[in-house]
Amino acid sequence: MLLTNQLDAPIEFYNRNTEVVENEEVYGEGFLRWAYGNPLGRITVSVAIKRHWFSKWYGWRMDRQNSHKKIEDFIARYNVDTDEFLDPVESFKTFNQFFYRQLRAESRPIEPDPVVAVFPADGRHLAIENVDDTNQFYIKGQSFNLAKFIGDCELANEFSGGSLLISRLCPVDYHRYHFPVCGVAEDIQMLEGSLRSVSPLALRRKLSILWENRRARTFVESQQFGKVLVMEVGATCVGGMHSTFKPGLVQKGAEKGYFSFGGSCVTTIFNKGAVRFDEDLLENSAQGREVYAKMGQRCGSSYIS
16 A cells, blocks of 8 residues: 555656756645545545536636736746747736747747657656556556547557657646647547546546546657657646647647646657657656656657658
């Protein structure tokens, strides 16, 4: 049985940019620890927080005009770099407009090598070399149910033995997500579900949140990587996954969509033998530790080309 101190331990991540291990400052940490660690909190999650109405209500609050008062305090507290913004801070009329802000293209350069895949979003990333052969998801003893996550047993068989990248966005991150590879993208398919937190504080206790939450599924046929599956996962206060791309040919790093307020994640699934993840990803993920990196930075290279 897992000890309580393992479940409640600080969230560590390796920062690729500073090359040091850091502790995550969790937005709403006290509430999350109560909601997923306290018996009463877990009941509250079950009857209210995971329901769509809660996220819609909170999203409505973040769309109200008076929510813009939160923007300056948020920027100051989390040291958000406003020089990256495409639009000036004063142009955001609501907190949600600030939350899913666009950035200047030069602030997120895209790794140009065609045989290199890139991170689809800013955030903390966990790489699994073989999705069928691991129990190291955030904490030992949890396995990933690929069939339930994809929502199709036949498709899951197609990706059996494949490699998985989980890119987790915190509320403090840039919340637009992008294509990790070039290729021909199909239209999205929605898989309905609940809306619970995807923070490790929750996933350590119940990894199945990833396939019980609402998800959006898109296939990309890539010359360099074969068939790639990109899936967005909604979370508490993130009922909104807004697609902005058109099906057809897409470039690596092209915008795919954006999340409304809250934490959330993007997952990228490669066929067996299609990708070799970078060493820092594999080494840290083997310890259940995420790697912080930004959209457009490399995450691995192709075995196919």
